[in-house]
Amino acid sequence: xxxxxxxxxxVMALADLARFDNINPVSLRDISLRQGISLDYLEQIFxxxxxxxxxxxxxxxxxxxxxxxxxxxxxxxxxxxxxxxKVKTVQCKKDSKKGCNGxxxxxxxxxxxxxxxxxINNFFEKKSLEDLVKENTExxx
Amino acid sequence: xxxxxxxxxxVMALADLARFDNINPVSLRDISLRQGISLDYLEQIFxxxxxxxxxxxxxxxxxxxxxxxxxxxxxxxxxxxxxxxKVKTVQCKKDSKKGCNGxxxxxxxxxxxxxxxxxINNFFEKKSLEDLVKENTExxx
DNA sequence: TATATACTTGACTATTTTAGTCAGGTTTAT
DNA sequence: ATAAACCTGACTAAAATAGTCAAGTATATA
Numbered sequence: 456x457x458x459x460x461x462x463x464x465x466v467m468a469l470a471d472l473a474r475f476d477n478i479n480p481v482s483l484r485d486i487s488l489r490q491g492i493s494l495d496y497l498e499q500i501f502x503x504x505x506x507x508x509x510x511x512x513x514x515x516x517x518x519x520x521x522x523x524x525x526x527x528x529x530x531x532x533x534x535x536x537x538x539x540x541k542v543k544t545v546q547c548k549k550d551s552k553k554g555c556n557g558x559x560x561x562x563x564x565x566x567x568x569x570x571x572x573x574x575i576n577n578f579f580e581k582k583s584l585e586d587l588v589k590e591n592t593e594x595x596x
Numbered sequence: 597x598x599x600x601x602x603x604x605x606x607v608m609a610l611a612d613l614a615r616f617d618n619i620n621p622v623s624l625r626d627i628s629l630r631q632g633i634s635l636d637y638l639e640q641i642f643x644x645x646x647x648x649x650x651x652x653x654x655x656x657x658x659x660x661x662x663x664x665x666x667x668x669x670x671x672x673x674x675x676x677x678x679x680x681x682k683v684k685t686v687q688c689k690k691d692s693k694k695g696c697n698g699x700x701x702x703x704x705x706x707x708x709x710x711x712x713x714x715x716i717n718n719f720f721e722k723k724s725l726e727d728l729v730k731e732n733t734e735x736x737x
Numbered sequence: 738t739a740t741a742t743a744c745t746t747g748a749c750t751a752t753t754t755t756a757g758t759c760a761g762g763t764t765t766a767t
Numbered sequence: 768a769t770a771a772a773c774c775t776g777a778c779t780a781a782a783a784t785a786g787t788c789a790a791g792t793a794t795a796t797a
Contacts, residue, residue, distance in 0.1 A: 458712075459756085482773090484771085498775085502773095512772095515765030516765065516771045567731075574715070574716070590707060639746085655743070
């Protein structure tokens with residue numbers, strides 16, 4: 456089980472963005488340099504973030520991206536969701552009526568995975584971008 | 597982020613095993629049929645579980661596998677560990693002295709991932725095979 | 738002792754996912 | 768005008784995954 460780079464990058468980039476006010480746009484080029492993420496890849500990621508209205512784009516020279524909401528209102532859940540980073544534990548088919556994977560009995564561990572998913576998602580729902588930035592500023596002082 | 601089949605199968609198979617007493621060995625063939633997991637794949641998985649002394653093998657006719665410890669003492673952590681299912685969130689190189697990935701600053705989200713890893717591992721350390729089987733029997737009654 | 742059952746091991750492979758790259762745009766501040 | 772920066776879609780190398788396949792070895796039981 457591991458987090459993919461896409462999800463990680465998205466959070467890293469947004470944390471970078473959140474450090475600046477919501478007035479001056481930050482260019483992907485800057486984020487790319489600071490965070491060491493390929494510019495082209497960032498563009499793909501931000502395209503998704505924009506579609507989910509997490510960021511707003513500012514075109515042209517001196518353009519870039521700004522947060523579309525307050526950092527406090529952006530939860531990790533929203534970010535992961537936007538870039539299709541999902542917490543998946545079970546493959547049991549939903550359509551089978553009685554149990555999992557066409558078996559007549561519900562698989563022994565079905566509830567376990569559900570529980571695990573909730574446990575993880577819970578963590579993501581609590582954490583906001585603001586939390587991230589705060590933690591870092593505090594640590595820096 | 598998703599769990600791989602190897603980890604899932606390992607837990608499913610062991611939960612199946614744990615339902616029987618520790619005296620009569622259960623053949624992989626039976627588990628394969630009951631859980632819908634390829635026999636060959638199960639063999640790979642059990643080879644690892646045996647090396648980590650989670651199960652014991654009984655060869656010959658009527659042979660199979662039995663748990664090597666009490667179900668209570670086998671935590672999910674142990675199982676995942678045995679089959680190399682690891683919770684991985686960060687790729688930051690440990691050897692770099694100051695920060696992550698050769699950057700001079702520690703990456704903004706580093707602590708987040710650590711926290712997440714702990715959160716998940718914590719879940720795995722608490723759950724034992726016994727818990728799983730219990731939950732299921734209770735539900736069945 | 739013959740034999741079927743079941744463990745044991747290692748090598749191989751198709752498929753999928755990931756983590757990008759590349760090419761060719763469009764928009765707009767200066 | 769032009770350079771900076773966003774925007775989009777198609778393509779791809781490499782890695783991981785989820786197995787399969789082949790050739791064993793060990794042993795309970797008839």
